[in-house]
Amino acid sequence: MLEADGLKKSFGNIVATDDVSVQFGKEDGEMVFIVGPNGAGKSTLVNLLTGLLEPDEGAVTLDGQDITTMRADQRVHEGLVRSFQVVKVFEEMTVRENIRTALLIKRKKTGGLGPRAIWEGLFSLDDEHEAIERTIDDLVEQFRLDDVEEAIAEELPHGDRKLLDVAMSFALDPNYLLLDEPTSGVSAQETDYVIETIVEVSESQNVTTVTIEHDMDLVKNHADRVIALHQGSVHGEGPPTMLETDQELRRLLLGVEE
Ligand code: ADP
Ligand code: MG
Numbered sequence: 001m002l003e004a005d006g007l008k009k010s011f012g013n014i015v016a017t018d019d020v021s022v023q024f025g026k027e028d029g030e031m032v033f034i035v036g037p038n039g040a041g042k043s044t045l046v047n048l049l050t051g052l053l054e055p056d057e058g059a060v061t062l063d064g065q066d067i068t069t070m071r072a073d074q075r076v077h078e079g080l081v082r083s084f085q086v087v088k089v090f091e092e093m094t095v096r097e098n099i100r101t102a103l104l105i106k107r108k109k110t111g112g113l114g115p116r117a118i119w120e121g122l123f124s125l126d127d128e129h130e131a132i133e134r135t136i137d138d139l140v141e142q143f144r145l146d147d148v149e150e151a152i153a154e155e156l157p158h159g160d161r162k163l164l165d166v167a168m169s170f171a172l173d174p175n176y177l178l179l180d181e182p183t184s185g186v187s188a189q190e191t192d193y194v195i196e197t198i199v200e201v202s203e204s205q206n207v208t209t210v211t212i213e214h215d216m217d218l219v220k221n222h223a224d225r226v227i228a229l230h231q232g233s234v235h236g237e238g239p240p241t242m243l244e245t246d247q248e249l250r251r252l253l254l255g256v257e258e
Contacts, residue, residue: 001061020058050075090153166198
């Protein structure tokens with residue numbers, strides 16, 4: 001389980017996150033969506049969870065381990081991976097090359113099979129190469145990128161670019177995946193497909209996802225649980241039906257008060 005306990009973060013006079021205590025992955029593979037008006041503190045919370053920011057107060061724990069001050073890249077090592085609002089792919093590489101790069105980064109971090117195993121003849125470089133190519137095949141297929149696997153990233157439709165971005169996050173082998181507005185910049189026709197694919201792959205691999213999303217229809221269709229933030233605090237949390245029954249939340253999300 002990934003837990004925030006009393007997280008507080010200020011920027012000057014602005015309290016972006018104000019005593020937030022929430023839990024993710026109460027069940028394996030849980031899909032949690034974070035909603036709230038602009039400036040509610042959603043991105044700040046994700047940044048605190050993933051190590052881009054350190055809180056002023058409070059703690060972050062991952063499967064019982066205190067990771068409050070652990071660097072972001074070390075958290076990746078521990079299975080906590082994030083994807084940014086803006087797609088971060090290597091624009092001039094193909095889909096396969098992008099995924100291969102992510103796999104090689106992961107291998108470098110974990111040592112992979114390691115030179116020793118290869119030296120001792122337990123595995124050959126050919127075996128390792130073969131294993132990497134098969135993993136790319138799997139990711140390309142799961143993220144429905146088969147048709148474009150040799151296409152250059154910058155030439156992909158926005159939806160496929162986002163799916164490539166998330167596929168690269170999956171190459172890092174997450175237990176928890178945090179996504180800050182994965183449908184931002186994706187055309188209206190593609191958003192459902194993008195979220196559906198991410199949810200499908202996450203479910204099949206039992207990855208707990210934490211997704212910031214503005215489109216309430218997508219949240220209603222895919223969330224196991226919703227956490228609503230407002231002015232840095234948790235306004236409420238519950239099943240997606242909360243988006244219909246909580247009139248105050250509806251007003252906040254429609255921006256009437258903002
Ligand atoms: P959300 O993602 O819900 O739109 P943010 O977490 O980005 O909200 O921001 C919450 C509040 O903190 C906003 O008032 C925002 O202006 C402020 N804020 C966020 N990041 C910074 C920063 N790096 N420096 C100063 N203020 C920030
Ligand atoms: Mg944000």
